[in-house]
Amino acid sequence: MRVAQDHKSFEVALNPAPAIGELSVLFSGQGEPVGGHKIGPAVHEYFLIHTVYGGKGTLEIAGHTYSCTKGDTFVIFPDWLVSYESDREEPWRYAWVGFTGHYAKTFLSSLGITPQHPVVAQCDLLRLETYYARIRTSFNKHVHTQLEDTESSGWFRLLLYELGKANADAIAKTQQQAASGRSVEQAIRYMSLQYANPISIEQIAADLGYHRVHLSKIFKQTTGLSPVQYLFQIRMKKAEELLRSSLTIAQVAASVGYPDALYFSKQFRKWKGMTPSEFRKERKDGI
Incomplete structure (x- = not known):
């Protein structure tokens, strides 16, 4: 595993022939930046997902700051000014995947992931670690590079499935709380009138x-x-x-x-x- 500047460990694998279509992986990697390491504020040309394996840090996007810790995943959207920084005392370790595709934004939105809601909390970390590893090992092993793109896209879709599943549970809980709030409001209104x-x-x-x-x-x-x-x-x-x-x-x-x-x-x-x-x-x- 090679070491990059400002990282204790760092590795990245590139898709040699990313397809032009609905969803396609551009690259995937994992690393452990030093405490206080910051990227941005900057604008990216592609979508970028990070999953925190350990430690903690912060994400800033759309005028909001999010604290992320082990098990959390955050998504960076193209053309949005964003920055993210590793905690100085407990620097995070994370894996990432960059991707593109004309269906990417719509697909993420269907999972409840938007620039206004870019964090998915407490995902199934064991499954996500497996999928990140599979994406990285998809590259540079086939004679036909199209197969590498197809394999990595398959593992990537499974990764997105886990994010959507985790987010759906959170959304369902929020909706349940909202429904409970409406029930209480109705009861209070009933009492106030009767x-x-x-x-x-x-x-x-x-x-x-x-x-x-x-x-x-x-x-x-x-x-x-x-x-x-x-x-x-x-x-x-x-x-x-x-x-x-x-x-x-x-x-x-x-x-x-x-x-x-x-x-x-x-x-x-x-x-x-x-x-x-x-x-x-x-x-x-x-x-």
């Missing part, structure tokens, strides 16, 4: 099309409160507002979903440490 009625969490979940246990779980994860606690909070805050009006205690209780005024008073005391009458008197005395 708090005056004698509603239950079972009813809220059923009306929104969710299982009560599932709704309660994601609600607590998102807000830090159970749906029951959140509904109680809505009702009590509204009660505080109404107690400043001329409504009777019974009318305030009914207005916030408590047909039993005595039970409302007990609940309000838990909330404020005083009865509704004491709260009202304190506010009047404070005026």
Whole structure:
């Protein structure tokens, strides 16, 4: 393994006859740059994928900085100003593959990889290491160079498959979180509009099309409160507002979903440490 300047180790294999088509590998290599080694800011004419085998570093592209560590893969796009730098204390080790093709950008985008989302986190490193090695050993072993391009393209597509698989899991998780967020928003909106009625969490979940246990779980994860606690909070805050009006205690209780005024008073005391009458008197005395 030869050593390049600013690298502890470095090797690269070139495709002697890259095809002009959908996807074609130009070269592939692996290396271990010294701490603080930086490439760029610069613009590349081809696509370039790096997978971090160990250590860490940063990528800067499209006005954003990404920290990358073992198992992460980052993609550099042609005509985008980019720089990447090895950490000074824990310099990264990585493998890379440069490629081109009129389908490259569309294909990467279909995997969720774009200049705005250039990092795929925590891929199957063992598989990727195998594919990088296979790509490099595809070259300079066949009499017909077209076979080398075909073989390297095959291994490269498997590499892209792993990236897409890893990214799909991350995208699915993000979508699930977004869906959970929408569910919680719906539940909060429901409570905010229906708090005056004698509603239950079972009813809220059923009306929104969710299982009560599932709704309660994601609600607590998102807000830090159970749906029951959140509904109680809505009702009590509204009660505080109404107690400043001329409504009777019974009318305030009914207005916030408590047909039993005595039970409302007990609940309000838990909330404020005083009865509704004491709260009202304190506010009047404070005026």
